[in-house]
Amino acid sequence: MTGQEHAPVSGTSGFPSGRALSARPDAGVVMVAVTDLLAADSPRTGGDDLAHVRNMAESATELPPIIVHRATMRVIDGMHRLRAVIMRGGDRIAARFFDGSAEEAFVVAVHQNAVHGLPLSNADRTAAAGRILRSHPQWSDRRIAEIAGLSDKTVGAIRRRLPVNVSGQRIGRDGRARPVSARAGRLRAGELLARRPDAPLREVAAQAGIALSTARDVRRRLSAGEGPIPPKRPRVARPRTPVAGPGPAGHEATPVSVPVQTGPGDVLPALRELARDPALRATVEGRAVLRLLSLHTQTLDHWERLIVRLPPHSRTAVARLARHCARTWDAVARRLEGHRAAERP
Structure with missing residues (x-):
C-alpha cells in the first residue's frame, strides 16, 4: 500500500x-x-x-x-x-x-x-446472473438482466432452475419494491384502505408496491362494496381454425384439419368457411358462435357412442336437455332467417 x-x-x-x-x-x-x-x-x-x-x-x-x-x-x-x-x-x-x-x-x-x-461470453453472463440471483434473490429479473447483459426472460429461466429464496416482493431497477403478483399488491392495498379509508393513494401505492392507478381502482372497488381483486373474465375458447398444409406442386395449400370432429357432408364446408371468416374470428361474440357450432355439429354416430355409455338414471334428464337445446337452436335459426328476410329488398 x-x-x-x-x-x-x-x-x-x-x-x-x-x-x-x-x-x-x-x-x-x-x-x-x-x-x-x-x-x-x-x-x-x-x-x-x-x-x-x-x-x-x-x-x-x-x-x-x-x-x-x-x-x-x-x-x-x-x-x-x-x-x-x-x-x-x-x-x-x-x-x-x-x-x-x-x-x-x-x-x-x-x-x-x-x-x-x-x-x-454468454456462458459467463449466465453464470454471473445465477450467482447474483443467489446473493440477491429479492432483485427483479429486469434489474439483474441489466447488470449481466442478458434478457429478463433469460434471467427468469435461470431463477426457475435455482433453489433461491422467493419473497413476495422484488426490487426493480429504480430501487422500488413491487409485489411478484398483482394479486398480492391489491390485497395489501385493500388491507391498508380498510384500516385508513382516507389514506393518500400515493402512500397506499408505495406501501403495497403497486401502481397509483391500481391503488385508485382498489379504492373504487372497495367503495362499491366489491373486493380489491377484480373477478376473472370468463375465457372463451377459440375454435381451431383450418391449418393450411402443403398442397401439390403448383397449387395452393389445402386445409388438413377442421375445427370439429366430423359432421354431415353438407355442414362441414359451411363450418370451414365460417372458421376462415376474419369478421367472426375478430370478435368475442363471433368466436363464441364458432365454438358452439364446433361442439354441436357432430354426427349421429358420434352421439350414439356417447349415449350408449350413459347411466340409465341420467338418460331422461339428458333427453330433456337435448330437446331444450334443439328448441333453442331452432329459435336461433328462425331468428337468423328472419333477419335475413328483413334485409332483402
Missing part, C-alpha cells in the same frame, strides 16, 4: 449496477502498488485473455483506472489492465476503491465487464 488515504468510489451499499462508477472517471483516483493487489473474483470463467493483455501492454494509450475492493484488495474491474501494466514493467497502477460487501463487489464486476472492455 502507498500509505496515503484512498477516496472511495461512489455507490456502496445496495449498489445495483455500477452506473455511478462512470459518473466521474477521475473521482478518487489514487496510485496503488501492483504487489498490494489480489486477483479478481472475476465473472470470466475462462480466465484472462493473454492476447488482449499483450495488445494493451503494447499500446501507448493511457489505461483507465481499475476498481479495487478496499476490504479485500481484490481487483473488481481491470485485471487485463493490471496484467498489461505488469507486462510493461510498471509497479504502480491508477485505481479507485469500492467500499461494500464482497457480493456487491461482484455485482459491480459483472456490470463493468458487461458494458465495456472485452465482452463477457
Whole structure:
C-alpha cells in the first residue's frame, strides 16, 4: 500500500449496477502498488485473455483506472489492465476503491465487464446472473438482466432452475419494491384502505408496491362494496381454425384439419368457411358462435357412442336437455332467417 488515504468510489451499499462508477472517471483516483493487489473474483470463467493483455501492454494509450475492493484488495474491474501494466514493467497502477460487501463487489464486476472492455461470453453472463440471483434473490429479473447483459426472460429461466429464496416482493431497477403478483399488491392495498379509508393513494401505492392507478381502482372497488381483486373474465375458447398444409406442386395449400370432429357432408364446408371468416374470428361474440357450432355439429354416430355409455338414471334428464337445446337452436335459426328476410329488398 502507498500509505496515503484512498477516496472511495461512489455507490456502496445496495449498489445495483455500477452506473455511478462512470459518473466521474477521475473521482478518487489514487496510485496503488501492483504487489498490494489480489486477483479478481472475476465473472470470466475462462480466465484472462493473454492476447488482449499483450495488445494493451503494447499500446501507448493511457489505461483507465481499475476498481479495487478496499476490504479485500481484490481487483473488481481491470485485471487485463493490471496484467498489461505488469507486462510493461510498471509497479504502480491508477485505481479507485469500492467500499461494500464482497457480493456487491461482484455485482459491480459483472456490470463493468458487461458494458465495456472485452465482452463477457454468454456462458459467463449466465453464470454471473445465477450467482447474483443467489446473493440477491429479492432483485427483479429486469434489474439483474441489466447488470449481466442478458434478457429478463433469460434471467427468469435461470431463477426457475435455482433453489433461491422467493419473497413476495422484488426490487426493480429504480430501487422500488413491487409485489411478484398483482394479486398480492391489491390485497395489501385493500388491507391498508380498510384500516385508513382516507389514506393518500400515493402512500397506499408505495406501501403495497403497486401502481397509483391500481391503488385508485382498489379504492373504487372497495367503495362499491366489491373486493380489491377484480373477478376473472370468463375465457372463451377459440375454435381451431383450418391449418393450411402443403398442397401439390403448383397449387395452393389445402386445409388438413377442421375445427370439429366430423359432421354431415353438407355442414362441414359451411363450418370451414365460417372458421376462415376474419369478421367472426375478430370478435368475442363471433368466436363464441364458432365454438358452439364446433361442439354441436357432430354426427349421429358420434352421439350414439356417447349415449350408449350413459347411466340409465341420467338418460331422461339428458333427453330433456337435448330437446331444450334443439328448441333453442331452432329459435336461433328462425331468428337468423328472419333477419335475413328483413334485409332483402
